[in-house]
Amino acid sequence: MNPPSSGGSIIWPLANNKISSPYGYRWGSLHAGIDFEGPTGTPIMSVADGIVKAAFPSAGNSLGICAIISHNVNGVKFDTLYGHMSSLGVGVGQTVSGGQVIGTVGSTGNSTGSHLHYEVHVNGIQIDPAPFMANYAGAPG
Secondary structure (H helix, E strand, C coil): CCCCCCCCCCCCCEEEEECCCCEEEECEEECEEEECCCCCCCEECCCCCEEEEEECCCCCCCCCCCEEEEEECEEEEEEEEHHHHHHCCCCCCEEECCEEEEEEEECCCCCCCCCCEEEEEEEEEECCCCHHCCEECCCCC
């Protein structure tokens, strides 16, 4: 599946762009997302226009406070997941814009410290977000 071209419509979920842990296998299991450095309270932004598919306002799961947003960018349909939030600013069914703050960085759920865990799902399957991120506006050179 080809990721959408940015056309200015896709952004990074955190302004600082610092990745602390990439997608991939380690310690015998798949780390199915990318972790971004960020102190607690740092704003998390939706990467594109979309609709909130799921919102978990309590930390009672491994990803803690988290949200899943469905997107359709340049004909490419995908979901994004944002985990370990300290606060959630959206609800199920809400329409969001790319760049809209949807919550804040935290360390809820099974977390080793304050960060954003970010995933991309296509047809319900977790994929490496890196190919999508290479086309994001603001991607590091």
